[in-house]
């Protein structure tokens with residue numbers, strides 16, 4: 001579903017049926033964090049979801065106020081792979097555990 005900032009995010013939920021106006025981030029809600037629509041503007045999750053659809057990667061979100069962003073609230077993401085049981089440094093790429101399986105395929109000409 002598209003977020004208020006216009007990007008597609010699998011964790012955004014909006015209910016506008018019959019005059020309702022319910023919007024929430026289900027991933028932030030899962031982690032007990034308060035959501036507001038301004039967070040979607042700078043959130044890295046839509047880009048991560050577009051680049052990597054690994055079913056084993058779990059994202060954990062934290063809302064922070066970094067000094068560099070003039071105390072504007074931002075979403076910070078950490079990722080964990082349930083398959084390799086390790087943290088993922090670059091969620092857009094993944095933990096590379098699954099990528100190594102691709103090299104086992106051979107091209108037969």
Ligand code: SF4
Nearest residue numbers: 009012025040043045
């Ligand atoms: S805060 Fe991030 S994860 Fe949550 S709905 Fe907005 S873009 Fe998606």
